[in-house]
Amino acid sequence: MKENVYLPSLARIVDIKLESGGSRPIKTFRLELVDEKKKKEFSYRAGQCVMVGLLGVGESMFALSSNSMVHDFFEVSVMRHGKVTSALHEAEIGDVLSVRGPFGNSFDVESWKGKDLLFVGGGIGQAPLRSVIGFVLDKKNRADFGSIDVLYGASDEGALCFLDELNNISCRDDVNVHLSVDCSSESECQYFVGFVPDNLARLKPDAKNCVAITCGPPVMIKVTIELLESFGFSKDQIFTTLEQRMKCGVGKCGRCNIGGVYVCRDGPVFSAREIEGMQGDF
Amino acid sequence: MKELFICTKDLEQFLNFCCRDAKLLGPVRDNQGVVRFCQASSVSELVLEDAAKSNMSAKKAVLAQTEVLFSFANGDDGPSVSDVEEKDRVVVVGLRPCDARGIWELDRVFSENVDEGLYARRRKNVALIGMSCIKPDVTCFCSSVGGSPGGQQGLDLLLSKVDDGFVVSICSDVGEKLVTEASMISDALKEALNKRDETLKNAEESIKKSVKTQGVEKHLESVFNSKYWEKVSESCIGCGVCTFVCPTCYCFDMQDESDRQGGVRLRIWDSCMYPEYSVHASGYNPRPDRLNRLRNRVFHKFVWMKNEYDFFGCTGCGRCVRLCPVNIDIAELVNGCWEAKK
């Protein structure tokens, strides 16, 4: 008998980190599958998503935000917004969650080998990028890639996520981190003040032998892609991950389609070329 | 496959025999005069002649409107989950070939690409005994979308009315099994078969509605951004009738129901015509207007399903045409796209 794809595994919260506060706080949950055998078998690739839920509340799809080279645990970063995410934010270390997945495709890191990488993230959109940044910076992988630039921005200082980690990697001499905030209340802001694409325009990255990976609010993605193209990036050099409302995770429940493509099943990672060819509402 | 014959007077007995040790689902007429596929205790409760006019299709036999996906319990040592058990055997009697074709489509949707597992468990316990369509309704257009009044797709047995009885076509191994040991059936005579063929031909010819579907999946793509969609969606009131009465609409919502001891995760039919269906947690909705939602529905049925499975997600049963409170006619809508300006 075929397995019931809706039957979840159970995972325990082993750590919770408050990434940013404000009215829409973001927390990163470190999870471990309860079942030892499943825990050993669980693996995923950067860019993939998991359905994380609370039994009795419901489940939501989240991008895996941890380095996929680490197998003992996995992490999701969650912004408090709806019913499930609010309940997740109330959860404590030791609580057991339901997990299904991983789902979807992933970043084709194999094809990026030998190339420079440019990450452009905004807000909670940094979560899937964090996973792939973790992967490429992993000791085993770093030598496979050229220079690495990380652009990241949020609405204000308080909303910047993963700040410790970003500060840590910015100390490395093989990574350049460029942080920005949309607006700052402080008189002397330590970050670039302006939207993420403004920061990108300032940096004028070289398209040659470079791959750009972007994720953030739909408007930011749109503007970023246009801007990158103006710098000479071809549509095949730009990758992004899309989000839609999701329920089933396996392309059955219908709602996450963009044209004939189901984001949960065929995505969430798409090249700008693939997005150009999509017909549908997004 | 084999073709048998049964006299009209023996039909009820025969069908009851086929439903032995299984739940019976068939067209039942309620006090308001509405025909729906419902559970019945005997074939005598069914209105087999009027099944073509049933407002709710037989879809729920394989995809219940509310269905448990799994259950969970909150024990002292934390929560545990348990898979659903196998469902009872069900025999659906009296569904028309369009409804059966709908189930045949669902079979592929739920098993291809990712086999979700759950659907197949229920499906293998469901047998379908269909009835040929002798008198298509004014809203029927099955022959335009790959079906026919005597279509056998999805069915296990097909009964076709002839003068004094029914030709019983065996369409599958399951059907073969159903009729073994049925004493009241005999081999169909040549005359009966000829009569059946003639009746079905007449039925097919009496279908008035038609949709120009040749190459429509390509053409629709070319008019995706047409003003046409604005015009046709203007009268849509955004209810879910078209999707809920449709034999092929399968989209669903997932919700939890629980108390302190435990609960279930359910799937419940959902409708792409609701704004809530696609709205993000952030409040952003990729399909904010009736235009987007109606276009999405038409494209899903006539473009994307065609591209993915090589069939249209529409079996021409005509229910959405007949039951839409404002008569948005999908056949007319698809035909109209050929004249739409790009």
Added chain:
Amino acid sequence: MSDDTSCEVFEPNIVAFLCNWCSYAGADLAGTSRLQYPANVRVIRVMCSGRVNPMFVINAFMEGADGVLIGGCHPADCHYDQGNYFARRRMALLRDLLEFIGIDPKRLSVTWVSASEGGNFAEVVRSVTEQVKILGPMQQLRREKKW
């Protein structure tokens, strides 16, 4: 369970929505005055009887209440001037509707109890409990447990 309870007495669940300023204070007074009244009521404090949405009542029935009591200030005494007048209209219609679909309207009681009427509150609870006891357990509208 001992033998003498084998003929089980039905103890109804009654959900009481009491307004903060009068009825809740009345219930409080009943308590501090040590008045005895049946322990079947589960009190939910609302700021005003006018806050009670008909769906509060329906949800109470769905989730296991056998009776619902709504308590507000006496007419003309509402802390918010008019809230109880609105509640009165709303509940009158809800009772009519429930009766029309076959739910005994005695399952939905409305009362006015002031902050000084502890005794009246106890009395109302006694009559409501008696009334619902006679009606027996509510079967209608109950949520089906699927697990």
Added chain:
Amino acid sequence: MVELQEKLRGVVADLLENEKLSYVIGYQAASFGVGTRPLFIRSKEDVKKLVFSPLCSANLVRYLKYRKPEESVGVVVKGCDSRAVVQLIQESGVNREKVKLIGVSCAGVVEAEKVQNMLPEGSSFELVGFDEKKLDFVVDNKKISVNRSEVSLERCSCCEYQTPVVYDVLVGEKRDAAEKYRYSEVEDFEKHSLEERWEFWTAQFEKCIRCYACRNACPLCYCPQCMAELLEPQWLLRSVDSSECGGWNIMRAMHLAGRCIGCGECERACPVDIPLMLLNKKLEKSCLSRFDHKAGLDPKGKPVLAAFNPNDPEEFVMSGEC
């Protein structure tokens, strides 16, 4: 009949041109059979498609909520439809200055499906005339009459407002109220015991598929977020079973209490024919007897549940006094 329709076409064409309306909402022939469906008239060509007959049952007022703020539109209203407009005015749900009401007096609409069933099969159906008693059709060149009383709707047979209560232009003669007593159905049902009533309504609620056609067809259900779909707080579970569907039907009826103007769109839209008007009429009767209130008549009035009278009856209120 042709006369009424021609007159209406003339009025619409005139309004469209002289009042600079973005569109006028009227009726056109359905895609099959004898029925009608909404038509959005933007041009002279569209005016030719406009029809009006007892087969025009839809309440077009519900489309006013889709009107863009800058648009001036026209809408064809029957008596009941016009009351929906008044009710919307009471609730500040419509900008009267931006809406031209084309009133048509109506002797009641008929059920298209019933008419269809009384006609022979054919490929073309044309309504060539109608009066108080009958409808004359030509089906494939054959003339056939249908007795109006056999196909008319219950809600129309006891309609009190056959002439629109508010309009800018009136087409047709003013009409008096229908003679039949309005609440005989409700009172007949009230003769049943509580048990019998519940048995009847559970059977109805169990049929409900929660497609929300009743809500969406209603001219007065315009909330941007319906309580039925809220997840926080969740008043109704999504499960489609008798308790949740019962809850939904009670919720819908209560939200229309004292607001329902009796156009019957909910019942007509329901794909499983739940007799929703029976619930609506019961509440309408309650509002009338308890509060002497009728919905959708006085543009300056208040919805019944947004108003009160200190002397409202309170025979049901329990007294704690011993």
